[in-house]
């Protein structure tokens with residue numbers, strides 16, 4: 534009987550929620566995706582690309598990289614495209630971690646980091662967020678011992694929404710100049726906060742981003758790394774030459790060329806929809822942790838009952854199971870109309886079960 538390596542055999546699988554469910558029939562507030570249909574200009578660009586008989590050719594990246602460098606305001610030599618930012622995380626952990634190393638991350642965290650660390654047999658030191666969901670800065674610093682091979686900062690963190698201050702990030706970069714520090718900026722479009730300005734002084738800084746969230750392209754799988762050119766050239770050695778598919782580039786280019794619709798969506802989400810939702814919870818004395826991005830943790834009296842009720846009424850939110858947040862669900866906010874729909878259903882739930 535052939536066997537995989539023992540540390541892989543002893544890992545649990547990463548199981549996405551709602552396997553087998555037709556999510557397109559629901560209002561999807563569960564995976565922090567863009568909640569609208571892709572814009573017409575993106576669909577038209579994809580259709581046009583297919584009609585031009587281009588998908589039989591391997592992808593080329595140069596043109597898109599120069600577009601992306603203008604958007605991210607860094608040089609093309611500081612960028613590498615990846616198959617979703619999940620692949621960026623995978624490349625980075627493979628590049629930097631080896632047996633005996635420890636990866637430090639604040640917990641609860643986006644689980645892919647720990648899953649990949651386990652796959653390469655590296656231990657993870659998780660430092661718990663504070664009860665208020667603040668970043669545990671002192672405890673985090675204390676956790677960085679000489680055997681730490683990689684520091685991970687998710688800004689803002691998923692699922693807690695916790696933002697990090699740029700001066701805290703800089704302090705970590707400065708104090709641990711010999712340790713690579715990943716700053717995951719999956720939600721950059723929502724916060725407009727980036728560590729890019731620190732790249733020049735801190736070659737140990739590596740930023741990851743994604744087109745899965747505000748850009749409405751989760752199904753196409755496009756992410757990227759921003760780092761100093763030396764690190765980028767090392768990452769090219771371990772990424773497949775054609776791992777990023779050409780359709781993702783077409784859609785991303787259309788989004789970067791005509792940013793009006795995704796920017797308007799982000800603006801509506803952050804300045805109208807999220808405040809509306811916060812107000813709704815406040816008025817009903819339901820605890821929630823607003824976070825810095827377009828999603829939040831909610832702590833109803835009976836989480837499982839609330840999640841089931843929402844699902845029965847066509848709305849998906851994500852129950853959380855990690856310590857500290859095991860009684861919450863995470864939901865993202867869509868546009869105002871969708872948030873009002875959520876509020877109407879949740880109001881009915883409160884009247885029926887929670888009064």
Ligand SMILES: Cc1ncc(COP(=O)(O)O)c(C=O)c1O
Pocket residue numbers: 564565616617618619620643687690691717719742743744745751755756
């Ligand atoms: C913090 C964070 N990083 C990375 C990702 C992965 O995104 P993707 O692989 O779709 O680019 C996610 C997705 O939810 C996330 O929340």
